[in-house]
Amino acid sequence: MRWKRFVTSVWYALNGVRLAVCYERNMRIHLVAAIIVIVAAAVFRVSKMEWLVLLITIGIVISLEIVNSAIERAVDLVTDEYRPLAKEAKDLAAGAVLVFAFLSIIIGISIFLPYLHVFFKNSLHFHK
Numbered sequence: 843m844r845w846k847r848f849v850t851s852v853w854y855a856l857n858g859v860r861l862a863v864c865y866e867r868n869m870r871i872h873l874v875a876a877i878i879v880i881v882a883a884a885v886f887r888v889s890k891m892e893w894l895v896l897l898i899t900i901g902i903v904i905s906l907e908i909v910n911s912a913i914e915r916a917v918d919l920v921t922d923e924y925r926p927l928a929k930e931a932k933d934l935a936a937g938a939v940l941v942f943a944f945l946s947i948i949i950g951i952s953i954f955l956p957y958l959h960v961f962f963k964n965s966l967h968f969h970k
């Protein structure tokens with residue numbers, strides 16, 4: 843049955859997400875950051891377009907972290923000895939996460955900065 847195979851593969855994929863959340867410290871850091879960003883976006887009532895950019899960014903960071911974890915496991919499966927290629931594979935995968943995590947900080951700052959500016963300006967007026 844085709845749908846049964848589909849449900850099984852979704853189940854395995856969800857297990858992959860569970861493994862990343864349970865065993866990867868960096869994944870938990872990304873999740874905490876994502877929750878903070880989502881709460882801030884709701885509080886500041888960012889525009890629909892900004893919501894989309896934030897959600898895409900969060901999705902890419904989390905997906906990259908899951909792929910990075912998969913590569914780490916695949917490398918560990920091949921060897922537990924010191925191998926220059928194993929190092930390169932792991933460092934390259936980690937580099938991919940780092941590049942996009944850095945970009946996502948810039949995206950977050952450029953979206954929230956105008957809202958923070960208005961917020962602090964208004965609270966200064968309120969205290970005068």
Ligand SMILES: Nc1ncnc2c1ncn2[C@@H]1O[C@H](COP(=O)(O)OP(=O)(O)OP(=O)(O)O)[C@@H](O)[C@H]1O
Pocket residue numbers: 866867868914921922923924925926928929930932933936
């Ligand atoms: N078999 C290996 N041969 C050579 N260098 C390795 C090997 N395994 C890991 N390394 C190096 O050590 C670093 C740390 O490896 P480790 O397996 O602890 O993963 P990690 O990058 O610390 O991931 P995490 O922090 O998510 O556990 C790697 O980034 C890589 O530079």
